[in-house]
Amino acid sequence: MISNYKKIVSILLVTLLLASFAFTACGKNNRNDTGNDTKQNRGNESTLPNNSSEETFSYPVEGNKKLTYWVGLNGQVAQLATNLADTPFAKALEEKTGVSVKYQHPAADQAAEAFSLLVASGEYPDIVEYDLIRNYQGGPEKAIMDGFIIELNDKLKSFAPNLTRYYEENPLARKMVMTDSGKFYNFPFIRGGDPLMVYFGPIVRKDWLDDLSMAEPETMDEWYNMLTAFKEEKGASAPLSFQEWMLGNGSAFMGAYGVARDFYLGRDGKVKFGQIEPGYKEFLVEFSKWYREGLLDADLFTVNGNQVAAKITGGDTGASLGYQASGLGNLLRAMEDDPGYDLAGVKYPVLNKGETPMFSQKDIPVRGGGSAYITTDCKDVEAAMRFLDYGYTEEGHMLFNFGIEGTSYDMIDGYPTYTELIMNNPDYSPAIISKQYIRASYSGPFVQDVRYFEQYGYTFEQQRSANANWGVSDIDKYRLPPVTPSTEESQEVATIMGEINTYTGEMFAKYLLGQESIDNFDKYVKNIKNMGIDRVIEIKEAALRRYNNR
């Protein structure tokens, strides 16, 4: 022990030496001394005038405004356009708003790192669209304090009248977007209806079920019997296959035992961490049995989406977890030529017949993803706000959800109907071609319309029933609302959870593969407690109280 200490001390000394050396090499970057003040001023000055222009304002914004806009380019948009500005959608938006926008895109699949580097760089575009709640330690409040984005409270009424009106009509959305101290800071992506928030769940081979004269499974036992039958009668080599992280999407299977994978509200109203609850142990016992008996994909931790899709279409797999459009929809489309092939989205499994699932995937109406923020480097806050507020106007609502009238949709009996160009394009699937004209098929600063989903989400009848089945759950009761811990608390949470997530992820694998006996579950829970889970729960409890008081 003492020798370890000595080693560390000597290492630190060398580090110190190096650092002092590095010190001499610096010299620039003093701009922050003065930079901060001017940044703050910039934010305030534009609020004073223009208050009177509210009544008379109409699009387009005058004065040939130019803005820069950082946003990850959706992979399916990228198939036909290298920059969002090249899409008909962005061109129409520019024409309508009168603001010309230069979009900056991080390299595909590297948005998280690119965003982290963008923030650290200290030089920001006018607008940034990214999930700050999930990806900025300390959340929006910290981002404002760090001088990354600006607070919008005093400007919202004047420069974003349409978003303000939406908030007045939808107090729940308003409660979810504001921070604990009452700050508004974003132009959020809002899902405008229940079916839009449900899009992920269990999928099974319906034709196999019919062949075996089995009903759609509801309980864990029925699932077990079904998977065994798939293996023995249908020769499936991996009866149940999905990407391991997808378990976190709606806590399928473990939900039957009354636990979610992450934090949730228990039946007693207290914040709980699912992976240390007794129910989780029962889940592990059952699931590792499935693995041992070859009902679960042996490659569970390494398979990627394409491999899973290949297994489902190739008859290796008869049950999976997947998304309504990119999973169920794409699979059905791929197998359209095979009339015998059929899939169904079934309810989340429960323990006893007749129970309602506690958990399922169901999004809240307002998430961080798709939200746009105005940074402290933005020189023309009014133009930026006017530009972003357009998404919440009636005209903008139609553009974001349905695109250009006459091209991507027609008004038929007062119902905006997508044209053949979108729904039956000879060259591209609706998923790809729609993203050139609308943003409803992914996300952005606007209110998503249910009518988009009625046409786009249900290309196949199976998707409609899947959506209904997946929506059956008590998740609204047991979900932890989007709470925001304070900066110091978030840092503490991040440090503790960094360790815990590594540990639980690893132990889940070990329990499942049988490398570790589940009898040691108590020790496992104790280790997690030692890592500080109780402190995290305490922080979440406090944040929950603040949220309820908003």
Added chain:
Amino acid sequence: MNLKLVKKDFKLNKALYIMVLPVIAYFIIFKYGPMYGALIAFKNFSPGLGIMESPWIGFDHFMKFFENVYFWRVLKNTLLLSIYSILWGFPAPIILALLLNDVKNKKFKKSVQTITYLPHFISLVVIIGLLKSFAETNGLINDFLVLFNVERKPLLMQPEYFRTMYIASNIWQQIGWSSIIYLATLSNIDNNLYEAAYIDGANKWKQTIHVTLPGISSTIIILLILRIGRLLSIGYEKIILMYNPAIYETSDVISTYVYRMGLLNFNWSYSTAVGLFNSVLNFTLLIIANKLSRKYSETSLW
């Protein structure tokens, strides 16, 4: 006095001084310049305040890392993976070069060289993609192992196989490319030496031991020292592409840990501290390796 000397020297070798300028500029701008960023290891970096204005917090981040439950594990994994990489990976190209050197058939030699270079030019992402599907339960490697009555297993989910797969794929990818420098050195060995050895009755093996190896020993040692200097800086890209929670036990190294903590969790200062710790270890090892080499052979970096 000294200044005069320099002036005189400059006048004499003007061209040389000018030629070295870009190199010096490169090091200052790209290597020494960014070093001041390492300061944030001792601060609580906040992007709004910038590097200079962020508050000092001393060694807190270092202590946090040393006290971390995973400290010893990532350190051990980093060391073991590096040492095994050198143990198996370093001699491989030397052996290939020695073998190729004795091949008399030009055509055969050229085709072997081309085939072994090729993987070097394939993107890492593609290589790992291949590796992943080979290592599946129903993949190529398992198909092969089954012939020897080995049970099918998802190989990339077994902690005990990770290092083997990592190092073997490294060797496969780099062996041809790394052997080039040895082949070049080998071609410089005077043929008279071989003839003399032959006349003295040395067979092929003895010739290799007493003529070929000494002929390239200085190259080997220099490369080995350089390699040791990079001992702990394992590229995290490859591991991140390969690993999953089931094999963290052997695959989580310092750089992947830094990646998860720093870039994904926005703990810039903390991950810089860990990265700096890694560099200091590297630096120390380099000095030790150089010292040892100077003691036991005539070759060393300085």
